[in-house]
Amino acid sequence: MIASLGFIMIILFTYLIMSNRLSPIVALITVPILFAIFAGFASTLGDMMLDGMKQVSSTAALLLFAILYFGVMIDAGLFDPFIHRLLTVVKGDPVKIAMGTAVLALAVALDGDGTTTYMITVSALLSLYLKIGMNPLILATIAMLSLSVMSGMTPWGGPATRAIVATGVDPSEFFVPLIPLMVIGAIWVLLVAYLLGKKERKRVGVHELSIDHVMQTGVESAGKPSPIRWWTNLLLTVAVMVILVKGIWPPSAIFILGFAIALMINFPKNTVQKEIIMKHAGNALIVTALVFAAGIFTGILSGTGMVTAMSNALISLIPDSLGSQLPLIVGITSMAFTFVMSNDAYYFGVLPVLAETATSFGVDPIEIARASVLGQPVHLLSPLVASTFLLVGMISKELGEYQKYAFLWCFLTSIVLIIAAVITGAISV
DSSP states (O other), rough: OOOHHHHHHHHHHHOOOOOOOOOOHHHHHHHHHHHHHTTGGGGHHHHHHHHHHHHHHHHHHHHHHHHHHHHHHHHHHTTHHHHHHHHHHHTOOHHHHHHHHHHHHHHGGGGGHHHHHHHHHHHHHHHHHHTTOHHHHHHHHHHHHHHHHHHSSTTHHHHHHHHHHHHHHOHHHHHGHHHHHHHHHHHHHHHHHHHHHHHHHHHOOOOOOOOHHHHHTTSSSOOOOOHHHHHHHHHHOOOOOOOHHTTOOHHHHHHHHHHHHHHHHHOSSSHHHHHHHHHHHHHHHHEEEEHHHHHHHHHHHHHHHHHHHHHHHHTTOOOOOGGHHHHHHHHHHHHHHHHHSSHHHIIIIHHHHHHHHHTEEEEEOHHHHHHHTHHHHHTTTTOOHHHHHHHHHHTTOHHHHHHHHHHHHHHHHHHHHHHHHHHTTOOOO
16 A cells, blocks of 8 residues: 555656646645655654655755855856857857757766756856757756766766665776766767757857857856956865865865855955855755755655555566566666655665565676666656756756656666667676
C-alpha cells in the first residue's frame, strides 16, 4: 500500500506542478503532508519534516550565499569583459549565441556544481538573449544539458561521488570508461545548441548589435571596475572555485566567506552593502524557501518508507531472464528513479540494492554505478533539485513551463548517453 501511495503521490505532484495548478513550493509542502496523514503518519509527521529540512540546510545555505556572491560579482562587472569578447564572436547570430552558450556552460560545469554553472552562464548571457529576442528557455536548457553531461560523470560531481561511495568502487576505474561518453555528450550538447539556435534564427533573424547597448540593457552594473578591483574579483572567484573543487571546505562555508569578502572589496560603505543585499534578497529567499520545501518532501518520502517501498516494487518487476541486462535496465530506470527522488535517496537507498542484485546475476557493480548516472539529464528537471529552481528563477520562468520545453531534450540526452555507454563498453549488455 505504501508503494502505491508513493506512486500516486508522485504522479499527482508532477501533474499539479506541470499544469501550474499549484506553485512548486505549495505542492512540495502540502501534497506529501496530506498523503502522510492519509497513510497514518500524522503523529510523526513533524519529525519527518524537521529531519528533511535538516538534511537540506547546508544546501539552502550554499544557494543563499552563492546567489548573493554572484550577485555582487555581477554588479561589480566581473563578467562584463567576457560578454564583450563573446559578442565580438557571436554578434547577433542566434546559432552562434546558442553554441557559445554550450561552450561556456560545458567549461564551467566541469567544476561539478550546478549553482555555479547556472549563475555564471545565465548571468553572462541572459541580457544578450533578451536583447536579441531569443527564448531564455534555450539558455536554460543548454546550461542544464551541459551540467548533466559534465557534473554527472566526473568523480567530483555530486551524482558520481554518491555512486562511487554507495557501491564502494574505485573512482578512476569508474571514471576512465566514461570519458568517451563525456566527449560524445559534449558533442551532442553542441548539436542541440545548433538546432535550437537555427530554429531561433528563423524566428528572430540575425541582428546587428552595439556591444555597449547590450551591456547597458543587461544587468545593472556598479560602473566599470578598476583593473585592480577586477583582477581581485577574478582571483577571489578562482580561489572560491578551486577550494570548492578540492573539497577543502564545505561549499556553504566557502560562499559565506567569499560573499563577505566580495562585499567589502566592491562596496565598502555599509549603506551600499544593504542596498546590494536587498537587491538580490528576493531571488535568494525564493530559492532558499523552495529548498526547505523540497526537504520536507524528501523527509516525508523517506520517513514514511515510500522511497524504499517504491524502489523494491520496481526492482521486483525485473525477471531473472533479464539479470544480465541489469546495467542497461539501471541506465533506463535511473531517469524515472532520480526524477521522483533526490540523489541522496536514490544513490544511498536504491543503488546499493541494485548493485547487490547485479552481483547475484554475475554483473560487476561498477557497471551499475556507471549506469546510474546516465539518467541525470532527466533528474535535473525534477522539482527536488534545488539548483533547478535557481535556474528558472534567473530566467523568470515557471518550473512547469520549463519542464514542458526541456523534457524532450533532456530525455534524448539520457538516451544518447545510454547508447554511447553500450557502444563504448562503459556498460555491458
